[in-house]
Amino acid sequence: GESVGLHLPTLSVQEGDNSIINCAYSNSASDYFIWYKQESGKGPQFIIDIRSNMDKRQGQRVTVLLNKTVKHLSLQIAATQPGDSAVYFCAEPQGGSEKLVFGKGTKLTVNP
Amino acid sequence: KAGVTQTPRYLIKTRGQQVTLSCSPISGHRSVSWYQQTPGQGLQFLFEYFSETQRNKGNFPGRFSGRQFSNSRSEMNVSTLELGDSALYLCASSSKGGLNEKLFFGSGTQLSVL
Numbered sequence: 001g002e003s004v005g006l007h008l009p010t011l012s013v014q015e016g017d018n019s020i021i022n023c024a025y026s027n028s029a030s031d032y033f034i035w036y037k038q039e040s041g042k043g044p045q046f047i048i049d050i051r052s053n054m055d056k057r058q059g060q061r062v063t064v065l066l067n068k069t070v071k072h073l074s075l076q077i078a079a080t081q082p083g084d085s086a087v088y089f090c091a092e093p094q095g096g097s098e099k100l101v102f103g104k105g106t107k108l109t110v111n112p
Numbered sequence: 113k114a115g116v117t118q119t120p121r122y123l124i125k126t127r128g129q130q131v132t133l134s135c136s137p138i139s140g141h142r143s144v145s146w147y148q149q150t151p152g153q154g155l156q157f158l159f160e161y162f163s164e165t166q167r168n169k170g171n172f173p174g175r176f177s178g179r180q181f182s183n184s185r186s187e188m189n190v191s192t193l194e195l196g197d198s199a200l201y202l203c204a205s206s207s208k209g210g211l212n213e214k215l216f217f218g219s220g221t222q223l224s225v226l
């Protein structure tokens with residue numbers, strides 16, 4: 001069935017470095033993925049999404065890469081800033097419904 | 113435009129009690145979903161409402177219920193609270209709740225069951 005998971009529970013980077021957060025999924029039929037950012041004390045906030053007919057999508061300082069061959073997606077954050085410190089989740093709809101299945105999340109810490 | 117509003121922000125209850133949480137979606141949004149977030153299980157889908165009808169339900173016991181009003185505001189209720197119900201309960205809204213539609217989350221209600 002559908003499931004998404006993240007490789008690392010925590011990631012620590014220096015301010016200004018690029019960050020890469022990974023996510024693996026199991027359902028080869030999955031066709032839509034979303035990345036959310038959750039800051040302390042807040043709900044998840046949409047960052048960027050990608051459909052399976054794309055390999056890459058860019059936003060402001062963020063890029064999502066989708067590798068359907070190995071069922072892997074990644075979120076790249078350029079020039080990471082202290083404000084990027086948060087927990088990042090990948091998510092996908094389950095079974096053609098509005099229900100989202102979330103990965104466990106990666107906590108990103110940006111050191112000054 | 114105001115975001116998704118959840119009340120109360122924090123709640124402390126004892127085992128066996130019941131609790132009602134409230135969610136006001138973004139103006140114009142008709143779909144409301146509820147999620148439970150715990151350190152151990154992460155974010156898990158509870159249910160989704162659209163036009164006062166429950167369209168989807170997650171794998172939670174019948175103690176968890178919800179409803180949606182004609183103004184799209186939603187409430188969820190947990191009866192006979194257990195210690196394991198301690199969690200952050202998040203509400204999310206979207207325009208129509210259609211497939212692949214963006215969800216907007218509130219800041220959640222932190223429920224502690226003692």
